[in-house]
Amino acid sequence: MATRFFLISLFLFFSHPALALDQESFAMCISKLRQAGLEAGLPAQVISQHLDDVKLNEKVVELDRSQPEFTSSFADYFTRRVSEQRIEKGREKYRRHRPLLDTLTREYGIPGHYLVAFWGLETNYGGYLGNIPTLDALATLTCEGRRGDYFQGELLNALRILQAGDVDASQMKGSWAGAMGQTQFMPAVFLKHAQDHDGDGRRDLWGSTEDALASGAHFLQALGWEREARWGREVRLPKDFDYQLTGFGNKRPLADWAELGLTLPNGQPLPSAEMEAAVIVPAGHQGPAFLAYHNFRVIMGWNRSESYAIAVGRLADRIAGASPLSQAPPQAPRLDREQVTRLQRILNEQGFDAGEEDGLMGPGTRKAIARYQQANDLVADGFPGEEVLTRIGVYPGPSGE
Numbered sequence: 001m002a003t004r005f006f007l008i009s010l011f012l013f014f015s016h017p018a019l020a021l022d023q024e025s026f027a028m029c030i031s032k033l034r035q036a037g038l039e040a041g042l043p044a045q046v047i048s049q050h051l052d053d054v055k056l057n058e059k060v061v062e063l064d065r066s067q068p069e070f071t072s073s074f075a076d077y078f079t080r081r082v083s084e085q086r087i088e089k090g091r092e093k094y095r096r097h098r099p100l101l102d103t104l105t106r107e108y109g110i111p112g113h114y115l116v117a118f119w120g121l122e123t124n125y126g127g128y129l130g131n132i133p134t135l136d137a138l139a140t141l142t143c144e145g146r147r148g149d150y151f152q153g154e155l156l157n158a159l160r161i162l163q164a165g166d167v168d169a170s171q172m173k174g175s176w177a178g179a180m181g182q183t184q185f186m187p188a189v190f191l192k193h194a195q196d197h198d199g200d201g202r203r204d205l206w207g208s209t210e211d212a213l214a215s216g217a218h219f220l221q222a223l224g225w226e227r228e229a230r231w232g233r234e235v236r237l238p239k240d241f242d243y244q245l246t247g248f249g250n251k252r253p254l255a256d257w258a259e260l261g262l263t264l265p266n267g268q269p270l271p272s273a274e275m276e277a278a279v280i281v282p283a284g285h286q287g288p289a290f291l292a293y294h295n296f297r298v299i300m301g302w303n304r305s306e307s308y309a310i311a312v313g314r315l316a317d318r319i320a321g322a323s324p325l326s327q328a329p330p331q332a333p334r335l336d337r338e339q340v341t342r343l344q345r346i347l348n349e350q351g352f353d354a355g356e357e358d359g360l361m362g363p364g365t366r367k368a369i370a371r372y373q374q375a376n377d378l379v380a381d382g383f384p385g386e387e388v389l390t391r392i393g394v395y396p397g398p399s400g401e
Contacts, residue, residue, distance in 0.1 A: 021144050026056040029143035033155065040156050046163045050135060057132065060140045063176045071340060071361045073332035074282040074307055081121055081311040082318065090120045090319040100210055108217035109227035115213050117316035118220075118302065122184040129182060129206060130174040134158055138178045138187075154178055157187030166194070166203045173206075181205025182212035185219075193219040223301040224294075231299060231313035232277065232292040234325055235270070236263045243285065243370065243381040248292070251276045257291065265326035282307060283329040284383025333386050333396035335361070343384070343394045347372060 030051055037047040094101065094116045101112025119125050138155040142148050158178070162169055174180035180190065182205055194203035197214035205212045238261030244250075245260075254277060258270045262279075270291075277291040290310060299309040314325070335343070337359030347354040347368040352375075355364035361384065370382035378388060389396065 021056065021061060021140070023056060026140075026143050030054060030139060033139065033142065033152065036152060037156055037159060042156065042159055042163065046159055050159055050162055050169055051139070054139045055133075055136045056143070057136045057140045057176075060132065060137050060176045061144050064141060064144065064146065069336050071332075071335045073329075073334075074287070074310075075329040075331050077307045078282075078311055078314075078329055082315050086120055086124070086315065087318040089125060090116050090315060093119070093125050094319050097209065097213070100213065104214055104217045107214075108221045108225075110217045110220050110225055111316075111320075113320040114220070114231070114312070114316045115216050116319055117312045118216050119182060119213065120315060121308070121312055123182050126182040126209060126212070130176075130179070130184075132173060132176050133169075134172045134174050134178055134180055134187075135169065137174070137176055141178065151178070154187045157191055161187055161190055164203075165201075166190075167206060171206055181215075182209065183216045183219075185215065189219060190215075193222060219302065220298060223298045225298050226294050229275070229295055230293055231295045231309070231316065232280070232290050234265050234327070235279075235289050235291050236265050236267065236326075237279070237281075237285075237289045238262070241285075243281065243379065244374075246279045246281050246381075248278045248297070251278045254291075262291070280306060280310070281381055281383075282310060283332065284385055285379045285381045286385070287329040287383075288325050288327040330385075332384060333389060335384065335389075335394070335396060339394055339396070340365070343389070343392060344368070346392050346394070 034047050034051055037051075038044060090113075094113055097116070098112065101115060104115060105111055116125075123129050135155065135158060138151050138158055141151040142155055158172065161167065162172065172180065175184060177186075179186055181194075185194065185205060190203070190205065193215055194205055195211055195214040195218050196203045198204075198208050198210040200208070202208075203211055203215070205215055235257075241261070245252075254270050254273060254275060257277065257279070262270060264270065275293060277293050278296075280290045280292045280296075281287065282290075290313075292309070296309050296313065299312050300306065302312075303309070314322075318324070340361050341357050341359040344354040344357040344359075344365055347365070348357065350372070352368040352371045353364075354368035355362075366382035366384075369384055369388060370380045372378075372392065373382070373388055374380040376391065378391075386396070
């Protein structure tokens with residue numbers, strides 16, 4: 001394991017350009033941060049105590065600048081995050097913490113199985129919190145400069161957390177981007193929503209499961225979670241469904257979706273509740289379809305990814321005893337950035353407006369694929385499946401040719 005790590009480290013070192021941020025410029029940046037802290041009202045003693053030993057973390061810069069070589073499919077994402085092992089562990093955690101979870105549901109209106117699902121996705125139920133010193137990460141990201149203003153604000157917030165005595169600096173560790181604790185809160189979210197639910201005088205999101213789950217509940221309540229409502233549900237679409245009706249720009253009452261032929265996966269009618277929903281099809285017409293309710297968007301207030309929101313919702317469902325999806329997500333062809341750029345270029349050349357040719361499979365590219373599909377009598381679901389890629393002239397594989 002140690003040898004493998006050493007070889008990987010050598011590869012990363014020699015395959016990345018030299019860091020533009022050196023120790024001298026980092027020291028100058030920290031000097032400016034000291035002044036910014038004073039101007040923000042932080043005591044000089046707190047600033048000196050915690051910034052004197054802050055270090056430039058080259059791994060953080062590498063991770064911030066890196067882009068994944070291949071696009072990640074919904075199937076890959078979902079299968080990794082809503083695994084049978086995570087479901088079983090979530091059920092065990094739900095049983096163990098049931099009294100606390102019931103209390104939090106009464107206090108905040110968030111059902112316990114949702115809180116456990118967030119906990120499971122963020123840190124595998126507290127099993128891995130990240131090991132990068134938060135001050136080092138935030139100082140490095142501030143001084144690296146790409147999003148300096150944002151990370152400077154978060155660094156000052158982290159100093160305020162230390163000033164309040166919620167955690168010792170040696171224990172303040174987390175992700176490379178500065179997310180912390182069992183719920184992976186950024187410092188600004190911590191200051192607004194972290195709770196001392198166990199009453200020990202500290203908002204301890206690292207060592208106290210009670211504080212962490214209560215803080216997650218407080219955050220979701222503030223985001224607008226609707227009591228007694230689901231996140232969404234899997235549904236069955238009719239064969240003649242118009243995929244231009246998908247997405248949050250096409251929210252409709254459940255009764256309208258029922259009139260269009262949507263049913264539960266077993267063919268039973270949709271519930272008659274008076275609520276609106278959007279249809280989400282993350283893996284194209286051959287994959288699962290979902291109705292996304294208001295709480296789906298609340299979940300996206302925690303993490304903006306639709307795939308994340310579906311994973312949270314489905315993990316919560318499974319923890320509560322629901323069956324697996326009736327339609328498993330199909331594997332999408334793996335495209336590297338060069339192949340996605342080629343796809344975007346061809347779509348643009350043919351007048352389908354994929355936008356910037358940046359090699360990223362974003363909503364603009366998916367809309368362009370849907371326009372191409374519609375013009376060529378294919379199911380216009382915007383999904384980059386093998387058939388549409390072959391017709392366009394992008395072939396999944398090492399070269400994309």
